[in-house]
Amino acid sequence: MARVSTPLAALALAVLLPAAVAQPSSCGPPGQSRKVVVTEFDLTNPKIEVQTSDIVFAAPGEVLIHVRARPIHPADSFSVKGVYPGFRPESLPAVPGLEGMGVVAQLGKGTKELCPDIKVGMRVVPDWLDPATPRSWQDYVAVNCSNVVKIPGPVSDLSASQLLVNPMTVMGMLETLVPVDPEDKSSVYILQSAGGSALGRMLIQLARHLGYKTISTVRRCEQAEELKKIGADHVICTATDKVVDSVFNITSGMGAWGAVDAVAGEMTGLLQDSVKANGKVLAYGALEGLAYKGSVVSSLFRAVNVEGFWLQLWWLSLSHAQRKERMEGVLAFMAAGVLSTHNGRVFNLDDAKSAIADEARQGRSSDGKTFMITAAKCLMQGIKEEL
Ligand SMILES: NC(=O)c1ccc[n+]([C@@H]2O[C@H](COP(=O)([O-])OP(=O)(O)OC[C@H]3O[C@@H](n4cnc5c(N)ncnc54)[C@H](OP(=O)(O)O)[C@@H]3O)[C@@H](O)[C@H]2O)c1
CATH class of the missing domain: 3.90.180.10 (Medium-chain alcohol dehydrogenases, catalytic domain)
Structure with missing residues (x-):
């Protein structure tokens, strides 16, 4: 040959x-x-x-x-x-x-x-x-x-x-949390745990590009400055700050629009209590372990529920053309410097x-x-x- x-x-x-x-x-x-x-x-x-x-x-x-x-x-x-x-x-x-x-x-x-x-x-x-x-x-x-x-x-x-694992999870979760672009984007605060992760940093950048604000939690306070440099609006250090109080202070009492959680454990319930009525928490990681603590009060009286988000399921729900469109879209964001x-x-x-x-x-x-x-x-x- x-x-x-x-x-x-x-x-x-x-x-x-x-x-x-x-x-x-x-x-x-x-x-x-x-x-x-x-x-x-x-x-x-x-x-x-x-x-x-x-x-x-x-x-x-x-x-x-x-x-x-x-x-x-x-x-x-x-x-x-x-x-x-x-x-x-x-x-x-x-x-x-x-x-x-x-x-x-x-x-x-x-x-x-x-x-x-x-x-x-x-x-x-x-x-x-x-x-x-x-x-x-x-x-x-x-x-x-x-x-x-x-x-x-x-x-x-x-x-x-x-290209795929983290940016597409961010895209899928943002599309799930904010399915219709709201007229007033100033009320859209996306709350996330483990904001210093590679995925968390991408969420900060893509949310900002779409006109949404972010509130990120980190467990090491020194990460707050790192995240602000890439465009984080607010960072809560869980070693020193109370998550729910901080979110309501930042949002002037409104609560976050929705939240995404990579940590599980106690964190899931804290995020749930920080989201506005009828919002949701997407549980997408288990960095703290497989169990999470949810809040009956938030789900019962404020209709804030915890749902899972797994990229593979979301991705396979898209058509071949939609997947390629998203892959090319994220590469274009990278090329334009929107996403580093x-x-x-x-x-x-x-x-x-x-x-x-x-x-x-x-x-x-x-x-x-x-x-x-x-x-x-x-x-x-x-x-x-x-x-
Ligand atoms: N559901 C899905 O489809 C999907 C898709 C993609 C990613 N994920 C998940 O997304 C998460 C982030 O992925 P990545 O690639 O961005 O991770 P990464 O860059 O490796 O970052 C992990 C981050 O999590 C923090 N962390 C680890 N254990 C923690 C704990 N117990 N409490 C609080 N923070 C903790 C680390 O903080 P330190 O720097 O302080 O160590 C670090 O900032 C992972 O859980 C991953 O499995 C899920």
């Missing part, structure tokens, strides 16, 4: 990775795709190793993507422990990894006709939330070409790699254990997301560009 090298792809990444990002040195063996696999689930000491297998080339209608950058999310950490409902492999070992970005390395048979805009060397993000898309903690994935969006030039690899990401340390894919440990570090959210990357030079030379 004739093979053609892809210097364009290598050049594209060399130019687009930010200079601050250390270029890891090791690559897998030629012709092989490295994969980080979970071999045994365990809450405290999950077993993870790096294995290699032959690259699976693009089938008809598919593109082969050389995955270059992958953020590590709390749900990835839950995945390797075996407690994330979105990662239920039929058997182990299995590759986890919720999302990432990469470069098109190969077009399958007929792909050029089906997806004429997709070219080899292009930086792309596939729809990782589509159940048919493979997981991202590996060097290569083959995906349906219609499920891929192009990354605009100004958006860095690390930003684009976080908060990027932390970068590890080689081979060094998954260190990367996972870094993600779990307390206070890590002040440094930003942790990533695993594959260097551009690891793209297999001579890969056939079109099948």
Whole structure:
């Protein structure tokens, strides 16, 4: 089989990775795709190793993507422990990894006709939330070409790699809390817990862009200044301030329009008591544990109820066109500087254990997301560009 090298792809990444990002040195063996696999689930000491297998080339209608950058999310950490409902492999070992970005390395048979805009060397993000898309903690994935969006030039690899999980959750929750754009946006205060998280920072930026105000809680008071710098309107430090009193003071007695809660435990009830009558609290995380304390008074007499929000369910309720529209919309926000990401340390894919440990570090959210990357030079030379 004739093979053609892809210097364009290598050049594209060399130019687009930010200079601050250390270029890891090791690559897998030629012709092989490295994969980080979970071999045994365990809450405290999950077993993870790096294995290699032959690259699976693009089938008809598919593109082969050389995955270059992958953020590590709390749900990835839950995945390797075996407690994330979105990662239920039929058997182990299995590759986890919720999302990432990469470069098109190969077009399958007929792909050029089906997806004429997709070219080899292009930086792309596939729809990782589509159940048919493979997981991202590996060097290569083959995906349906219609499920891929192009990354605009100004958006860095690390930003684009976080396109789906957090920004789409923010979009979905804002659309759920404020389904119709109110005439008077000055009354729309969105209250959130764990405001210093990567997702919380995105909520602050997107809510501001839409004309809503935010009230964010943080457990470390030093994060208040960090969040104000990115446009937070109000920050409540739970170590020193009372949540409900503070929210009613800020909103001149109105209460927040609605709230989103990543923490659970006591926090859920505090948010519920801080929301105006007929508003709602969306519970979307369990950073404090799986149980939450709700308020009967707020749900019974003020009709403020707690609902769950899980991105996967919301995403799959959208049409294919709506999903692509949102992916391109968030990339446009990133390109325009409306949405900036908060990027932390970068590890080689081979060094998954260190990367996972870094993600779990307390206070890590002040440094930003942790990533695993594959260097551009690891793209297999001579890969056939079109099948
Ligand atoms: N439902 C969904 O579909 C969905 C989708 C995406 C994300 N999520 C959830 O969203 C949350 C945030 O994700 P992320 O990627 O933005 O996380 P992240 O950047 O890793 O940040 C986690 C944040 O949570 C704070 N935190 C951790 N434990 C806490 C606790 N017990 N009480 C108060 N704050 C605590 C951390 O504070 P410190 O800096 O002080 O450690 C940090 O600011 C996670 O729970 C994730 O699972 C849910």
